[in-house]
Amino acid sequence: MSKPSLLKKLNLKYPIFQSPMAGVSTPEMASAVAAAGGLGALPLATLDFTQDSVTAFEKLDKLVEATGTNAVNLNFFCHEVESPPSQVQADNWKALYRNVIADAKFKQVIDSTKFANGNISFKEIERDQDKLAKLVDKLKSIKPSIISFHFGIPSNNIIDELKKIALVFATATSLQEARHLKSNGIDGIILQGIEAGGHRGQFIDTFQPxxxxxxxxxxxxHKVKQSLANDGIYLVPAGGITSPNSVKYYLNQGADAVQIGTAFLATPESSSSKFFTKYSGEESTVMTALVSGKPARCVRTPFIDDVVQKNQFPLSDLPPYGYAYDAYKKLKGELGANGGAGEDIGFYLAGQNHFQLRKGKSTSEVMQELTRELA
Structure with a gap:
């Protein structure tokens, strides 16, 4: 089945998508990518559209306004809805961090940590038809270029509704997941390889890593392209793509675009720039679920080593995703607010090719380098 060019469909100069990178990317980064001819992205997982307050909608409006364009990818998480942690799970988490944080004066901070759901799944919004309708109306008013999902997809009825507003994309980490997305009417697939930084978008066999x-x-x-080549679906590889040659390789092999995140980590528009402009680049990365509750590739630091080595609990006996991540972020914020624990407990998400970062370059300059072979 033939399909129109994704470049023409999205009115882009270059087939480069900025990865949403929740907690890292900013409206300024999305704006710079768009100004350079690519597609910027805004992660929305931390906005709670399930509440009666208009705060989430106000924040969404401000994000789009700060980006300066509605030609962006609005990204939602769509994992299964998690229950609040049990007392045992909460106690185990606190025991783990008491072992990891050496400074005794912060034990009380750890013990008083409260658990809340810090990452809202689109599936939660779907449970309330009024709130879902309000969000869909908001998306209609914004008219983004793409609406995308990570960790799964919503119901077919919602996919059909969203396709009237924008192209709908979702992440796959396997051929099985790609086939599932295609069979449920998704317009395009972000093919997330194991090299990619951030949270692994796996949604089939989630509990059997x-x-x-x-x-x-x-x-x-190549596996997905061979299987779905004639199905009229857009394929966008992501993971380890940090150089002009790697961009050109995938486009020459038939990719409709590429998605890039790690290459932008050290830019001034990145929320992680302070760390990535100072680190050596020789550090390795590791995939761990112990910080957030879901597997994520991050820079291996003494803190990450401590969490992995000192943990004595199976993942199921720790708070689930959303709750574990929120508790970690609160703890990190408290330690910073209290003068620091004398140790860096940062969770620095990055892909395996992070050593190729262009330090001292802006998002615009990184885009110029990435597109230099694409005249």
């Missing part, structure tokens, strides 16, 4: 084939971006792209 040993079944993850850990496909590289290249292997995943």
């Amino acid at each position: 040993h079944l993850d084939e850990d496909l590289s971006t290249q292997a995943l792209f």
